[in-house]
Amino acid sequence: MAAILLGSLLAPSWPAPPALAQAPAATAPAAEDRRVQLANRTGQEARALHAVRSGRGDWGRNLLPGPMPTAKVFAFRAEAEAGCRFDLRLVMADGREAVLRNRDICAAPRIVVEEADLRAAASRPAPGEPNPRARVSSGTGFVVATDRVLTNQHVVGGCDRIFIRTANGRTLPAVPPARVNAELDLALLVVPGDPGEVLSFRASPEVRRGEGVIAYGFPLPGLLSSDPKLTRGEVNGLNGLGNNPGHYQISAEVQPGNSGGPLLDLRGHVVGVVVSKLHAQNIAKRTGDIPQNVNFAVKGTAAQNFLRQAGVSPRTEPSTGAELGGADVGDIANRGTVFIRCER
Known part of the structure; x- marks a missing residue:
């Protein structure tokens, strides 16, 4: 859901002479910008084309200046900063649409949409309202600044739309684009409307092996109750899987649904972001033994x-004084922890 930066549009190729395949020199984008062609081979007139960077939370604006006849090609440029992976959506005059996800426009800059790619359009909910017919997955997040959720x-x-509870x-609703770091597996959402209280990160001292921690979030929401869950444990190791520092x-x-939730110390400060658990069945196949409760969190410093x-100054506090009970830490976490709904 990182920002998609579409460059200036070329005129659609259907009314243009071959010479228009190249933009005039005065308005030509930088050489590193990528020219993309989308061919309509559906047998239907198209009314809208959307192209956004893969993972963005909405479809952005319609790129077509007017109806696009069948058997014609539309060309546009994508700025180099937008990367190579795009989701595209072509909406036809009869209401059907073609949704092409995670297309590599660097490797294949010409995209052909066939009739077989068309499907009935899902009914659209009102703007800002969840779609009860959408395919849904979920996770957890927490407030790290005013109207910002980590x-x-x-x-x-890969979400079409994102909502937080x-x-x-x-x-x-979260407002795209999000700021992401795929290597760390972190995303920062913009959520106007006061999503909750800002949670403070631990500034000092450094986290030690054996410290008590609390994970807070929304595991298995389709199976367990919808309220947040608290689990206690310890920091077992200062590096992750494969010695990940x-x-x-x-x-x-932690369980599916806990991902993205805060990991707090026993004074109520964030020391990490819950990210994953070891897949017990896969490890058992390799070792013949089932691992017991091996889970991981992104370090708070990272x-x-x-x-x-991303331009956000996290709130930090030294973690000093007497340790709190689990219920008290849970009360602190609850005020800034949110349920995340991903619609596809």
Whole structure:
């Protein structure tokens, strides 16, 4: 859901002479910008074309200046900063649409849409309202600044729309684009409307092996109750799978749906972002033994660096004084932790 930066549109090729295949020199985009051609081979007139970077939370604006006849080609330029992976959507006059996801426009800059690519358009909910007919996955996030929510990139990647449910039960739409770091598996969402209280990261001292931690989030929402869950554990290791220096290994139990939630110390400060658990069945096939409760979190220091690079100053506090009970830490976490709904 990182920003899609579409360059200036060329005139559609159907009314243009061959010479228009190249934009005039005065308006030509930089050499590194990528020219993309989309061919309509559906047998239907197209009324709208949307092209956004893969993983963005909406379809953006319609690129077509007018109806696009069948057997014609439309050309546009994508800025180099937008990368190579795009989701495209062509909407036909009869209401059907073709949705082509994760297309590599660098490797294949000419895209052909055939009749076989068309499908009935899903009914559209009102703007800002969840779609009850959408395919849904979910995760957890937490508030890190005013109207900013941190989660995992894999929670929001490939979503058509993203909604969050606040601690007081309100539903708010996230506004694309998100800022992401695929290597860290982190994403920063813009969620106007006061999604909750800002949680503070731990500034000092450094996290030690054996410290108690609490994971907070929304595991297995389709199976368990919809309220947030709290689990306690310890920091088992200061590196993650494959000696990953950006992760902690933790024993606090996590399940699908916990991803993106805060990991807190026993004074209520964020020390990590829950990211994954070891796949017990796959490890058992390789080793003949089932691993017990091996889970991972992105280190809080890595998350803070990501936020600063995204232009957000995380709130930090030294973690001192007496430790709190689990219920008290849960109360702190609850005020800034949100449920994330991903619609596809």
